[in-house]
Amino acid sequence: MSQAVRSILVATDLAPRSDRAVDRALELGREWNADVHVVHAIERDAPTTALDVRRVLPDPGAKASVSLPYGPAPKAITDTARERGVDLLVTGVARYNDLGDYLLGTAVDHVVREAPCPVLVVKQRAHGPYQRLLIATDFSKGARAALLGAAALFPDARLHLVHAYHVPFESRIKSDDVRDIARSEAQGKLDALLADLPEDLRARIEPHLAAGEPGAVLDQVARDVWPDLVVIGARGISGLVQAALGSVASTLLQRIPVDTLVIKEG
Template identity: 40%
Template sequence: MPVPTKILVATDLTARADRPFARAKLLADIWNATRTLLFVSSPKKEVDIAKVEAELLRNYGSDAEGCNLAINYGKPPQVIAHTAEQLDSDLIIVGAARHNNISDFFLGTAVDHLVHHAKSPVLIVKERPRAQYGRILVATDFSDFAAHALRTALAFFPDAKIDLVHAYHVAYEAWLKSDGVANEMLSDAEKELQDFMTGLNLSASDAARVSPHLVEGNLHQSVYKMLDDREFDLLVLGTHGRGGFVMATIGSRASEMMGWSPVDVLMVGKPD
């Protein structure tokens, strides 16, 4: 899987959208990728293209040079997904604004629609970019979709260290306090982890970058604690998993994890 060569950045062209714009610039420079800035407007409001271009240069300056500009009308999630497909974009980058109007992209139902309908991975930028992603946390449920998310992280960020975390649950732990049960569940999880890593068939260099972790209990609480230590730059989640839409592991709460994550989040959907 190659690094992205076409990046689509959803923006309202204002200064407050500087974080996704800056991250896109940093990644484009690293990957030698093209950037298309997408501005989505209400169908009831005709856009003055010259004014949009002037705002672009005023807010982003020389960093905007070389960007393509796309202007479309409609509801942002649908328009972003459709435009990305039209342009054959390898990555969609959006911000995490706390607003709820046509010019903003916000967490909630809008981002849910985008990440589950876009064919490209979606990067939600929360922090001000200061460097490349150096350490990445990938949550896994050992599904094929989780494997695809991990491979995507390895391909997109070839210099980053990756921590792979899986949470296993001790069945009926409130009633069964036997160490034997806990040890058996741990042994099963270790076997699954080993099979998962073997099935990935990673190169030696990629395998050396991945540090697997097994945690007992709740995956979401474990991920939150790991992110709260501020040692990671990026969280990677698959939007699908075991049983279709991940059920009790990741997918059913992927949007919630994306919402409370203090760091940027890369959402990776089904492989083609």
């Protein structure tokens, strides 16, 4: 992900729950001097106008363009992102269809899989720039790209780097030696990653290693450090995000009330 974000697309269903995503997108637009485009999908004939969309902005006269595509919201949102070539897609937790499908489930699955750019899911009110980032890593190329991308986007933020490692046969073998070996291997990989980073970036990173299922570990670290943004990376749509769309996504996008940025490699 390039540091330069020139355009941001934010989705709204015009309900109050979408205000947080809109507010955050506009704040990021000011912070990065990026264009902001607001999209509202119309799934059937409705008297919705661009003026109706502008009324949900904190300032109806704010510098932002509007589009009203027809069709199911998740597809309309990602199609608009692709057509406009945006650098970031921002969305909230609003309900988008009559089946009660929230953008925290199958819809976010579609958006993350199909979006041509990073996706920011906003849950919190915007009270200023992101300052404490929790970044999940499995030491893959995609996770490294997410770390570097997030660090570049938020150069003043503290970076909490989290790795959950697996202790083999732990359910059957209660051995300190096995646990020590697993932790030592994880620590070695972490040390190698940090050693390969620029010194100024290393100074911003606080590492966290813990044994356990990734979602549970991320959940616990989030409770300890109170991040205002969680970042996960992916190789295309495989790797960590593939898992994240299952149990890890359930933790990050439902149990933890923290904005989440998904960065896909390449």
